[in-house]
Amino acid sequence: MERDLGLEQLQQGIYAAFKSWHKTDEGDSPFANLVLFRQQQNTTPRKATNKILFQALESLSLTHRQEAALLSRHFLDGEKMQSIAHEKNIGEATAYRWQNDAIAQLAHVLQAHEREARAQRQSILAKRLERPTYTQLIGVDSQIEALLVVLLAPGPPWLIAIEGLGGLGKTSLADALLRRVIDECLFDEIGWVSARQYDFNPGRGLTPRQEPALTAEQLVEKLIEQLLPDTPRPDSFSPQKALALLETRLKQQPHLIVVDNLETVVDLEALLPTLRDLSNPTKFLLTTREKLPYESGIYHFSLLSLNEADTLQLIRHEATLSNPPYLQTAGEAELKAVYQVVGGNPLALRLVVGQTHFFTLPTILADLSAARGKQVEGLFTFIYRRAWEQLDEMTRHVFLAMPLVADGQGNLEHLADLTEIDPASLRDALTWLVTLNLVDRRGEAHDSYYTLHQLTTTFLHEQVLRWQ
Ligand SMILES: Nc1ncnc2c1ncn2[C@@H]1O[C@H](COP(=O)(O)OP(=O)(O)OP(=O)(O)O)[C@@H](O)[C@H]1O
Ligand SMILES: [Mg+2]
Known part of the structure; x- marks a missing residue:
């Protein structure tokens, strides 16, 4: 195109x-x-x-x-x-x-x-997008290229999901992709709807959005408002008529439509078939903290956290932008210590950099590990609360055992020994934890293991005890 x-x-x-x-x-x-x-x-x-x-x-x-x-x-x-x-x-x-x-x-x-x-x-x-939260995205070039290949393929997949833990950069990646699509005229039409309910800003903390959680019907409405602002609505504008109107439009011309924070849509089971009906030639790019069902027709793209080199670059970039005292002169060892505690979660990293305006790095890292302070609590609530509340006793038990496993060692047998849970229940628990992106599955096809994001390990260290 x-x-x-x-x-x-x-x-x-x-x-x-x-x-x-x-x-x-x-x-x-x-x-x-x-x-x-x-x-x-x-x-x-x-x-x-x-x-x-x-x-x-x-x-x-x-x-x-x-x-x-x-x-x-x-x-x-x-x-x-x-x-x-x-x-x-x-x-x-x-x-x-x-x-x-x-x-x-x-x-x-x-x-x-x-x-x-x-x-x-x-x-x-570009006016259909939200204001970007970043000035420069670090370490995303290869992900952008990989996703563009899928998005620009003239055939399926029509539904592409960027999946991953809160704060990893799913929305930012989708935003960067759409800006690229606009700049290079890769699609004639784009759309963006957000189902997001909370914002977390490293400086201001956690703020709820005004609107209640979105339903499938409201999502259709929002898209019509965005894509067909001048189309007169009949007096009796039923949800069915709205859907038909949108469908006509999306079938006529290929659109690229982002649904951000899909996991918070109230009736997701109803929405997914609707999106499928609306797709082809239109493509949907979905961001979600929770993996979507493995049904045919959904392309799953797992967003990983930043590696150590990109993490250091992000910290240095943030430091040049906001100029906190001392951080610009911090040595590599100090920044690597941040990576040890926070891992490559961009949101958490931005919080740490923001805090260096007030405290020293060792104090901030100690606060994170001990889950001390409003900002830290807000971050953990923002990223983990919703997922944590969806876990049953057994799954929580497995989750809490995960930090005891050395990296790369968390295969099924080892976890069964450690948690003393029968294999079937352990599998259920892991399925759920992986679905919620609380645990990652890594390794080879025949030799895979389960592991935690560094930030999740830090979260499990203290914060979770308060929620139990
Ligand atoms: N690759 C990156 N380089 C620099 N900053 C980034 C990067 N990715 C994300 N950020 C920043 O980190 C923060 C979190 O990113 P974003 O909101 O995109 O995460 P998310 O995965 O969509 O989170 P949520 O699950 O809450 O929707 C934002 O402030 C964003 O600007
Ligand atoms: Mg997001």
């Missing part, structure tokens, strides 16, 4: 468009990949093509009157080149050279028109 704006291509397109100016059949438009073309609605491809060409010609005549007149006489009015050459007292070869030069000029004009159309379109689409 990517659109090239090369001058040579535009020249060829212009020539082809001139040649077919008078044709009555509706072939493929040489301008089909231009935003200018996509913007023309309620018209035929031929008329749309001719209109684009004519407007470019009109602009050209303001600066290059002779050139515009030559093209118009030859291609639009059908005058023979020979007679034009004769009138101008030049050879026919020269006349053709003039024609080529004029087309080259016209390509510049068309390029400028297309750039302007794109810029306008991009600013409209």
